[in-house]
Amino acid sequence: MENSRLYFITGGVRSGKSSFAEKKAVELAIQSGGNLHYLACGRSSDAEMEERINRHRQDRHRSPLAWRTSEYATDVTRIGKDLDAKSIVLLDCLTTLLDNELFLPNVPLTEGFLHKVFTKIIKGIGEIRKEAQSLIIVSNEVVQEPIFQDEFLHTYGKVLGLLHQAIVERADEAYLVESGVPLRMKAGIPE
Template structure:
């Protein structure tokens, strides 16, 4: 089961993703938190520290992994039946990939392959960045384009896609829903 949770900054998307994980834990699943952020400056280090503190205060029995680049390998090594993996977030992973060099296309393809074959449940959190103005520099424009294409590719694979705005979830896709 693949869940894609999209939203803007401070939209409530991570909180929604954690609630999904809690539902799986209530059914007996183990839970793994995969963080993709890198502390490249003081503000990001403080943000990461705050998120780590929040996870430690959760009532969920998190296992924690940091995976800023090798996300497909992380999924392949850790996905299993009766485990839910929360990946927070895809757009930070994309940023890391674009800053790393020319391997983005291979990394994206590997991620999609890993998601297609992963057992258990995966909750992917990502920032919806395509609703704003067109960025003024080439790297930022590429980031917005690649994020949009990545979201489309994962949404096609996903069983459920939710957009969170102001803490409210809007279901965009639900493969479990019965049609009239």
């Protein structure tokens, strides 16, 4: 979609970024008469993740507008068949998507593979953006954490940092959420 808007929202774990993203999506839908789509990338891998997934579901059920939820741990472009020019898509979250795409069993983390994963995610974001009115991407600020002692985590942090830079470059607005407070880091042109 030619006038599609891209919003990037990041922050630390439990910073309130998902709640802010959901409020932003609802606000956009109310302003435009759009429909809400939640693109969940998380997998229920343990009790804590299951609790987080359930909490996000409950938050959406309490929303003043109905959400349509699609669960794609990888290959997020599959949501495209459900979108139209009035769709507001919330992708939650980029870090989980990267984890799902990057750490496959028995696949070595070569530079070629890392580039392929990076390109696949960026291309997928572009494809969703072509179909939707707005795309909101939530991510975690893990690259500020001291994770680089482990080679896998170092690789993950490196690719995530590159994804953040590429997405923010394309974004109309970017936010960092700390302690529930969104800080606008990049402002779009007012409409």
